[in-house]
Amino acid sequence: MDVDEKWGTISAQRVVLADLLAGATPAALDQPSLCARWRVRDVAAHVALTPRSPGLLGILALAVRARGDFDEVNRSMAVAHAERLGPHVADELRAVASRRRKPAITTLDNLLFDTLVHVQDVAVPLGVEVDTPREGAREGAERVWRMGWPFWARRRLRGLELSATDTDWIRGHGTPVRGSIRDLLLLLTGRTATALPRLEGAGVQRLAAAR
Known part of the structure; x- marks a missing residue:
């Protein structure tokens, strides 16, 4: 963008x-x-x-x-x-x-x-479903992934592979976590409880257990 x-x-x-x-x-x-x-x-x-x-x-x-x-x-x-x-x-x-x-x-x-x-x-x-612009969310996810404070996403999500199901974005290595780029952005920024029910993959169970 x-x-x-x-x-x-x-x-x-x-x-x-x-x-x-x-x-x-x-x-x-x-x-x-x-x-x-x-x-x-x-x-x-x-x-x-x-x-x-x-x-x-x-x-x-x-x-x-x-x-x-x-x-x-x-x-x-x-x-x-x-x-x-x-x-x-x-x-x-x-x-x-x-x-x-x-x-x-x-x-x-x-x-x-x-x-x-x-x-x-x-x-x-x-209780309102609002779509997030996909390209904007992708840019946002990449920025949060690269930055440290305040989210420390790479450290907090170490051991997981995050992959978007609606755009070309994959980061991390390990147990898979898949979802829309909007929901991955919520996960990256610490909105874990909201993101988890919308995500799939073996890594979701690990995230749930860590809460």
Whole structure:
């Protein structure tokens, strides 16, 4: 994927998320997402905040207050933005959908898989099946496989061969785990409980036993 294709995918996924949440009740917005300690509204607000993220100095100041815990920095910013937006999170997502600004501490490749996964973080608890763009998910899976922190996918999934059933992507060596590239991306990013029922192969039993 080139730069324009990646930004186009991100923009389209923001609109998909807005469509998911249009008319959502407060109870739906407040239910847990697939991210531990994040409500559905917090995940959506995080995606909406990305093009308006504070600059590097602002993020570093928040990190100091959070004692270097960048996960907590992300969560606290998302929660605060969710409270500001209230019931208007879908409107905000539409307003920023086409913006090509990203936080100072991330990359376009990271933003791509982050957006794709967060749509699923909301769709799954809402009980809505949402397709993930295949090429975007493939790019995302490759990026997560190559990176270390925060997922440590190669180390965590050592001894397994991951193979996509809907695109050309195979990584790792060992006991097979097969599934759609979307579900492999969820596995790679730690959404194991959600991914496992959708995967097949002898390695699934090992993953289940390790939970």
